[in-house]
Amino acid sequence: MYNSFFNDFAREAIATGIVLILLVLLRIITTKLVRRYARLSQTVERRTNLVIKYLHLLINILLLVALVIIWGVDAKDIIIAVSSLATIVGVAMVAQWSILSNITSGIILFFSYPFKIGDTIHIHDKDFPVIAEIEDIGAFYISMINKEGELVIYPNNLLLQKGISIINLESKSDSEFTD
Template sequence: MTYLLDYKGQFIESLILILIYVVLRLVSNKIINSVGKKFAYPRVRINMLSKIINSVLFYLFAGIILFIWGVDQNQIVYYTTSLLAIIGIAFFAQWSIISNITSTVIIYFSHPVKVGDIISVLDKDYHISGKIIDISIFFLTIKTVENEEITMPSNIFMQKMIKKDRSSDKKLK
């Protein structure tokens, strides 16, 4: 019982911080959804932005809670730098990973195609036509007229000429 009394301040601060986190998360999601609807952004993009904002909030508040409980700042710095070093080595060991992530960001924010568009990938060896059904971190998924799902690495997609079908997508529903 004395243990709980010794840490009463940290418990109260942690509970208040968790409450603030939950409120901020709800408010940010509501703002993201309303702005997304106002500017008619695709649901996929709204969800992705919500995930990013929620992750940033989580790590920020987790760090603050660690400080409240008196975790040594040097331990946090060592852990963070070690984790970043491992991630950095993994990324630099595989340039294609970085290339795919970068390509996905470019496709997601700057490329004229989006999820739901009907496209044709103009390639001399493999002609692919279909509807984009997903854009993930490493791949695009295209559903063909034959109801096949084809995944294409994002960096390869960026290197190909793409023809966007402006007609209705009744063919592939």
């Protein structure tokens, strides 16, 4: 039975093996590249792991597509499955666009690296201006502590929409720290 399976599907089995080896290699290479970039830009480990997780998810999706093509699943069946899945995900994403926007913004902030933990920033928001020191940068938001010691949580997507100044507090007096 094993010989019969291998004889009937030798090409597919070999291609699957090659794809799996490529998967492992791509995951190792992307992990090393992101970690090297993070080390050079002094990025926080938690942010680095988050970007690596996103890239691994993308690689896994590409692997799944490759395996479907290799094993010759009927294109009509793939289109039906993908369109059904896209419909479900689309409805969910319309309801959760803010979460997706914050994740995307978190990735952009990771690679553009405009500020780091410990920087004091001024967010130029006419309704809610913020001057605070960055305590943590997450996938969805940054945590900051303002002059009064209050914890301020600010969504990543708004950081990309507002003007931001990076302030060097050592050169500022308390009177200059206010709006």
